[in-house]
Amino acid sequence: MHLALATDAQKAERDRVTHAAWGSPLSVEQFHQRELRLRAHPWCREGMRTWLWLDDAGQVLASCETFHTDSYLRGPDGVATRGVSQAIASVFTESALRGHGHATRLMDEVAARLEHESPNHHTALLFSDVGPALYRRSGYHEAPAWDWQLSAVGGLSTHAVDALLCDGDVPGVVARTQRPDVPFLLWPSAAQMDWHLERERIYSELLHRPRPEACGATVGNSSALWAMMARYGELVVLLLDAESVEDAVALLEAARGVAHRAGLARVVIWEEPATLPWVARVPGALRVARDGSLPMMRPLRPGLPPAERVAFSRALWV
């Protein structure tokens, strides 16, 4: 058995089998088109790879993808150095092949490969939809996962914010956002932010569903970015950079109004230490244990803090 990177033809083949797990409500062909478009996105072209775990006859036993994610690690001198973390997604074994340890071997081999690949690698991370046990076997540890939910509300005005944002505003917002000064930081680039909007664009085109009128808002020096997850009736906040509780309330009220006008049921904000003080004070915000998307990480070098001390923003999700 061995690990290999998929060719374009093998990627297309995997699109057809993984449709069973992630394709609905798209047809097999629409899902393949979605995957082609996502792989062509600038963020994926920077460093997305599809890994195959193969038997000696060349049959694919399991597969997954890795995405290049920017991260910053503070050294003993107190200076943060930029490196690379690898977000793992779409771990998949076909039904007939499950329960033989193929996914576990794949995860072990990918991590070992990443560990030796580059001295700039910081950590591997993933968002588990199958709980922690499978990935713990391969050295991953989970972080707490709580969400804050706000119902979408009609009649809310967006007058309390200075501006609603469109796709072209995203790089400016990301560039202006102050990076938190923490020992280790996973920090999505503007291209990674836009990947979430590319998903929104793709679903909106394939399912003939209009996009929300805005992908974020600003007030003073504070801003928020969000994206529609139409299948779940949610507007998910990708980034919340608020200077005060008043700004957080104004930005999230705008999000609730935009969500309502887009026909969505709620706004979802992943709990993070940096935003918790603001979000917890927003009237009507409800804290719920997250269902799926459990953040887990496996360091690729010494010196990283444990997963429970690392912030996993929604923008890092793959």
Ligand SMILES: CC(C)(COP(=O)(O)OP(=O)(O)OC[C@H]1O[C@@H](n2cnc3c(N)ncnc32)[C@H](O)[C@@H]1OP(=O)(O)O)[C@@H](O)C(=O)NCCC(=O)NCCS
């Ligand atoms: C999850 C998956 C990749 C496991 O593949 P596999 O090759 O059978 O994995 P392994 O043989 O290495 O390990 C199997 C373990 O995973 C566990 N597992 C599989 N699906 C699970 C689920 N939905 N919830 C919790 N555990 C699950 C099995 O119970 C088994 O545990 P056990 O050995 O203690 O009984 C495979 O079931 C799959 O492709 N599922 C659909 C896609 C998916 O959900 N991927 C994970 C996204 S985070």
